[in-house]
Amino acid sequence: MPRGRTEAEAHAEVERERFSPPLPGCEHRSHQWAPGQQQPKARLRAPFLVPDRPRTPDSRSLGTTELMASSTPSSSATSSNAGVDPNTTNLRPTTYDTWCGVAHGCTRKLGLKICGFLQRTNSLEEKSRLVSAFKERQSSKNLLSCENSDKDGRFRRTETDFSNLFARDLLPAKNGEEQTVQxxxxxxxxxxxxxxKTFDRSTKVLDFHHPHQLLEGMEGFNLELSDHPESLEQILVDCRDTLKYGVRTGHPRFFNQLSTGLDIIGLAGEWLTSTANTNMFTYEIAPVFVLMEQITLKKMREIVGWSSKDGDGIFSPGGAISNMYSIMAARFKYFPEVKTKGMAAVPKLVLFTSEHSHYSIKKAGAALGFGTDNVILIKCNERGKIIPADLETKILEAKQKGYIPLYVNATAGTTVYGAFDPIQEIADICEKYNLWLHVDAAWGGGLLMSQKHRHKLSGIERANSVTWNPHKMMGVLLQCSAILVKEKGILQGCNQMCAGYLFQPDKQYDVSYDTGDKAIQCGRHVDIFKFWLMWKAKGTVGFENQINKCLELAEYLYAKIKNREEFEMVFDGEPEHTNVCFWYIPQSLRGVPDSPERREKLHRVAPKIKALMMESGTTMVGYQPQGDKANFFRMVISNPAATQSDIDFLIEEIERLGQDL
Structure with missing residues (x-):
């Protein structure tokens, strides 16, 4: 005890610190007290609490839990359960060892003081032993604290004149560390x-400028490239203005695309991914990332419903490329000679997909040599789902014309209507005619994480391949798309070229982890880390809650507008996904009977409102025609930051902007 202080004064200081607000880095778990239950006067706070971890009153665990300091002596407990807190985390420490556990769970300053009081009757040797043990535990308890302390000394901000600094002054330049840090x-x-600002609803979704305005240059911001280096001051201005004039896709009122949101854990993962700046073609240069990818793909295949022992997959640059992989895999499975001899060596092959499917299927048909005429479109019902009978009819027609049916694409979550094709019935047809079944679940795959909604993809486990884009419903930052294949080895056989400078067979590790030869590209961006990190942070349950919330918001929007005269639904019934498709009906068209003239006027409404919306910058939602239908709004929700108030705002904004049309 310091000289000049009495024991009572020291005790009072401990009491003040004990009852003070939690220190930075400490968490505080609230507790609801039942009627009649005695509430302790104070709570000792311990840092780094982990929710939902089983607690015991054992002294070894009390140091890392919240502990209750009751004013009632423990001896006052009776055999009755009345007034007894059943939560073991709230038990008052009653022994010397237990209080030592409390000290170990507290901050260094408070912990040492508690130790001091506990040691008043101990020998000098015992005091020394306990203090040493406490200090040792404190020093090893949180290595990040040491790193952060060191960081504070090295990364202190100083006044820096960037107008006279250039890229050549940064690392690896000699003495460039300080400039780099600043x-x-x-x-x-x-x-x-x-x-x-992205999460601030008073901030605009975008500060819209026409292309010619940005090309001509804004004040201090010019897109033209120069021959001579510009100062770091200008580079910082460019960094700021590039974000300023872009679209805030993470804004809670951005509903324009299927990929929205700004997940903070994913953002951290992307920053670190760029810092690592490595490639995914071999374990040799990306050991941790390669293993993360394999573990995550295995987990995704299990969620689809396939055996954990079999299957394959890879992350690709988007759903369009994943769909292309599926067609390549199907072609190689049935006609492996195509790899060496080309399309001239195989029969006339045809592919089948719905008229509402993603255009990437036709694009892949063109790129892979099938031709878009040989991508046969199947009719859909009024909700945008494939009609199985029409699929079987077109398969038979193709066979009669001498074509070989190869592949059927079923969509789980169409881009516009959010429709889910009947996979079970389509799978029956594919098995009957020995066709490869692919499910494009780029948009709808996230629903597999939800026990409430995964039934909409019933039968997906019967597919030969699946496209799944976590950067859509799961909110992973762009880009993050996976192609999953049920049969192992097809991707490798289809794409392997055995480049000797990358894929040597005599490396010192298991070369089966060199996954690059499965890909159609050589260099492959690390898309896995942000996804893996988010999964670790949220858990499967966290993704499930996030997806359920988005679907609940879609139900809320549908219920809010379905019976209002200002709106008309594009199709009857509740939406299956978060796609809510509707027309806004201006005052001039309400009550007007359907006619070509009315449809022509209605066709111009959504584009006009969208233009006003972008100029005001308040929100964004997409529109498009579908078949013979006039332009309508397609509302999609995939941002977990969105709330019912944002849905209300969108409706009010559409009404405000469209009231005079």
Whole structure:
């Protein structure tokens, strides 16, 4: 005890710290007290609490839990359960060892004081032993604290004149560390300011400018490239303005695309991915990322419903490429000679997909040599689902014409209507005629994470391949798309070229982890880390809650507008996905009977409202025609930051902008 202080004064200081607000880094778990239950006067706070972890009153675990300091002596307990807190985390420490556990769970300053009081009657040797044990545990308890302390000394912001600094002054330049630190701290400020404003609903979704305005240059911001280096001051301005004039796709009122949101864990993963700056073709240069990818793909295949022992997959640059992989795999499975001899060596092959499917199937048909005429479109019902009878009819027609049916694409979550094709019935037809079944679940695959909604993809386990884009419903930052294949080895056989400078067979590790030869590209971006990190942070349950919330918001929007005269639904019934398709009916068209003239006027409404919406920058939602239908709004919700108030705002904004049309 310091000289000049009495024991009572020291005790009072401990009491003040014990009852003070939690220190930075400490968490505080609230507790609801039942009627008649005695409430302790104070709570000792311990840092780094983990929710939902089983607790025991054992002294070894009390140091890392919240502990209750009751004013009632423990001896006052009776055999009655009345007034007894059943939560073991709230038991008052009653022994010397238990209080030592409390000290170990507290901050260094408070912990040492508690130890001091506990040791008043101990020998000098015992005091020394206990204090040493406490200090040792404190020093090893949180290595990040040491790293952060060291960081505070090295990464302190200083006044820096960037107008006279250039890229050549940054690392690896000699003595470039300080300039590098200051420059990156400025960049981080720009990033954090952007993130903060993205979640601020008073911030615009976009600051719209026409292409010619940006090309001509804004004040301090010019897109033209120069022959001579520009200062770091200008580079920082460019960093800021590039974000300023872009679209805030993470804004809670951005509903324009299927990929929205700004997940903070995913953002951290993407920052670190860029810092690592490696490639995914071999375990040799991306050992951790390669293993992360394999573990995550295995988990995704299990969720689809396939055996964990079999199957394959790879992350690709988007759903369109994943769909292309599926067609390549199907062609190689049935006609492996195509790899060496080309399309001239195989019969006339045809592919089948719905008229509402993604255009990437036709694009793949063109790129892979099938030709778009040999991608046969199947009719859909009024909700945008494949009609199985029409599929079988067209398969038979193709066979009669001498074509070989190869592949059927079923869509789980169409782009416009959000429809789910009847996979079970389509799978029956594919098995009957020995066709490869692919399910494009780029948009709808996330529903597999939800026990409430996964039934909409019933039969997906019967597919030969699946496209699944976590960067859509699961909110992973772009890009993150997986092609999953039920049979192992097809991707390797289809794409393997055995480049000797990358895929040597005599490496010192298991070369089966060199996954690059499965890909159609050589260099492959690391898309896995942000996804893996988000899964670790949220858990499967977290993704499920996120997806359920988005679907609940879609139900809320549908219920809000379905019976209002200002709106008309594009199809009857509740939407299956978060796609809600509707027309806004201006006052001039309400009550007007359907006619070509009315449809022509209605066709111009959505584009006009969208233009006003973008100029005001308040929100964004997509529109398009479908078949012979006039332009309508297609509302999609995939941003977990969106709330019912944002849905209300969208409706009110459409009405405000369209009231005079």
């Amino acid at each position: 420059f990156l701290l400025e960049v981080v400020d720009i990033l954090l300011n952007y993130v903060r």
